[in-house]
Amino acid sequence: MNMKNERREREDKGGNTMTTNQAGWKIDNSYSRLPTIFYSQQKPTPVKSPEVVIFNESLAEELGLNPEALQDDEGAAIFGGNEIPEGGTPLAQAYAGHQFGHFTMLGDGRAVLLGEQITPDGERFDIQLKGSGRTPYSRGGDGRAGLGPMLREFIISEAMVGLGIPTTRSLAVTTTGEQIIRETMQTGAILTRVAASHLRVGTFQFAANWGKTEDLRALADYAIERHYPEVDGQENRYLSFLKKVIKRQAALIAKWQHVGFIHGVMNTDNMTISGESIDYGPCAFMDTYDPATVFSSIDRDGRYAYGNQPYIGGWNLSRFAEALLPLLHEDEDEAVKLAEEALSEFPEIFEAEFISGMRLKLGIFNEEKEDKSLISDLLNLMNEHKADFTNTFKALTFDQLEGSEMFQAVDFTKWHGKWQERLERQEQSKDDVHELMRDNNPGVIPRNHRVEEALNAAVNGDLSVMVKLLEVLANPFEHSAEQAEYCKPAPSTARPYRTFCGT
Numbered sequence: 001m002n003m004k005n006e007r008r009e010r011e012d013k014g015g016n017t018m019t020t021n022q023a024g025w026k027i028d029n030s031y032s033r034l035p036t037i038f039y040s041q042q043k044p045t046p047v048k049s050p051e052v053v054i055f056n057e058s059l060a061e062e063l064g065l066n067p068e069a070l071q072d073d074e075g076a077a078i079f080g081g082n083e084i085p086e087g088g089t090p091l092a093q094a095y096a097g098h099q100f101g102h103f104t105m106l107g108d109g110r111a112v113l114l115g116e117q118i119t120p121d122g123e124r125f126d127i128q129l130k131g132s133g134r135t136p137y138s139r140g141g142d143g144r145a146g147l148g149p150m151l152r153e154f155i156i157s158e159a160m161v162g163l164g165i166p167t168t169r170s171l172a173v174t175t176t177g178e179q180i181i182r183e184t185m186q187t188g189a190i191l192t193r194v195a196a197s198h199l200r201v202g203t204f205q206f207a208a209n210w211g212k213t214e215d216l217r218a219l220a221d222y223a224i225e226r227h228y229p230e231v232d233g234q235e236n237r238y239l240s241f242l243k244k245v246i247k248r249q250a251a252l253i254a255k256w257q258h259v260g261f262i263h264g265v266m267n268t269d270n271m272t273i274s275g276e277s278i279d280y281g282p283c284a285f286m287d288t289y290d291p292a293t294v295f296s297s298i299d300r301d302g303r304y305a306y307g308n309q310p311y312i313g314g315w316n317l318s319r320f321a322e323a324l325l326p327l328l329h330e331d332e333d334e335a336v337k338l339a340e341e342a343l344s345e346f347p348e349i350f351e352a353e354f355i356s357g358m359r360l361k362l363g364i365f366n367e368e369k370e371d372k373s374l375i376s377d378l379l380n381l382m383n384e385h386k387a388d389f390t391n392t393f394k395a396l397t398f399d400q401l402e403g404s405e406m407f408q409a410v411d412f413t414k415w416h417g418k419w420q421e422r423l424e425r426q427e428q429s430k431d432d433v434h435e436l437m438r439d440n441n442p443g444v445i446p447r448n449h450r451v452e453e454a455l456n457a458a459v460n461g462d463l464s465v466m467v468k469l470l471e472v473l474a475n476p477f478e479h480s481a482e483q484a485e486y487c488k489p490a491p492s493t494a495r496p497y498r499t500f501c502g503t
């Protein structure tokens with residue numbers, strides 16, 4: 001069967017072709033029904049010769065798409081932005097944001113949202129093309145993205161899935177056949193991103209600053225419908241909504257802390273309402289445990305350092321609450337009081353999430369008050385002895401305490417004794433403890449040198465290194481012998497790792 005012949009094509013005015021196909025697209029753009037200030041209709045700018053470099057088959061299947069029908073030119077045309085799948089209503093979303101603390105108008109400057117793919121289960125997932133050309137929000141930018149950074153987003157987002165951390169996902173990376181100008185010439189590429197939605201804290205800041213209260217309300221109602229339908233009908237549903245977002249973000253950031261993930265650019269426009277991680281520009285995982293760790297070349301003051309992420313999460317949520325004020329109460333003072341009460345809970349919620357995840361990493365099933373200090377004592381030791389974050393927990397899991405300098409230290413031996421006593425105070429067996437730890441301490445994370453190695457090969461035409469890495473990262477709790485090679489930190493001779501806002 002020739003898919004192409006079955007395809008009904010219709011030229012539209014923008015040079016894109018609309019298509020129905022065998023691929024299983026079932027798209028509706030519910031966001032386009034929001035007040036028009038929230039977006040600009042914007043088609044992707046057609047590209048010269050789109051070619052799919054990597055395609056996420058299992059994700060396609062989860063979305064109810066037919067991978068086979070998307071492997072050939074059909075997929076390339078859609079993922080390259082030359083054709084719009086049936087039902088797609090391409091638009092660029094408006095949003096604002098605090099970037100490193102400074103408020104500014106932003107919006108999708110290099111992305112378009114096609115709409116939501118409705119899965120066979122009736123769930124909706126945004127399909128967005130990142131790197132699809134200029135939009136009214138582009139400012140000075142070219143609207144494009146480079147192959148390396150888009151493949152990097154693919155690797156990290158799919159690694160997050162393996163680690164069980166809520167995240168936007170990557171369906172495909174497609175080269176455009178065009179070069180883009182950065183510090184050097186780069187291969188242009190488009191990432192097809194999949195998300196519960198692309199609503200950001202910054203979307204609400206945009207509404208609060210440039211919209212009427214009715215616009216803000218429409219946005220909040222829309223977000224509630226998509227992500228928190230359970231608050232609908234509650235007495236103050238906007239307050240409940242705020243509290244839910246606070247909770248999900250606290251849980252998300254705690255999960256980042258549990259694996260040593262440093263987002264790198266936690267601006268309010270990079271914080272979702274759904275609680276998924278988004279924007280993998282300058283992010284990286286730390287090897288050596290140090291709360292001051294920063295990878296991003298532009299984060300000179302360490303605003304987004306590992307240890308600062310919970311604080312910044314709270315700061316961003318305060319900006320979110322500020323934006324919601326007009327909906328929380330008709331009396332402004334009352335609204336502020338409600339917002340402050342809700343926000344004051346964030347540190348506690350975060351800590352509870354953090355401690356409970358750390359308990360699992362240490363094989364602890366029940367709660368004891370002293371667990372907090374047991375955990376912080378270990379982290380302090382790791383910091384002092386410059387221990388590898390991931391491998392320390394792995395070594396504890398498998399009781400492999402030779403080798404590392406830290407494990408020989410007297411203060412560690414003391415801590416280890418306390419930990420063993422703690423484990424003995426619970427009824428679970430040694431095997432249960434081991435199993436819990438195996439399931440909560442990843443054997444592999446996307447080590448920076450491994451990611452770089454995969455990207456270098458990929459931009460030079462060899463995808464095999466990246467494909468292998470993705471395979472390993474998909475099952476980080478497998479702890480197979482095969483994965484051992486991927487657990488090693490970068491050689492100590494390596495230069496400190498630096499990331500750049502992925503463009």
Ligand SMILES: Nc1ncnc2c1ncn2[C@@H]1O[C@H](COP(=O)(O)OP(=O)(O)OP(=O)(O)O)[C@@H](O)[C@H]1O
Pocket residue numbers: 106107108109110111130137138139140141142143144145269270278279280281501502503
């Ligand atoms: N090459 C570019 N051309 C036009 N706009 C750009 C370009 N690169 C970034 N931008 C815009 O600059 C702003 C900040 O960029 P940032 O790196 O946070 O986002 P991004 O990586 O493009 O997108 P996202 O947050 O959706 O992952 C966004 O409004 C983005 O659209």
Ligand SMILES: [Mg+2]
Pocket residue numbers: 269270279
């Ligand atoms: Mg961004």
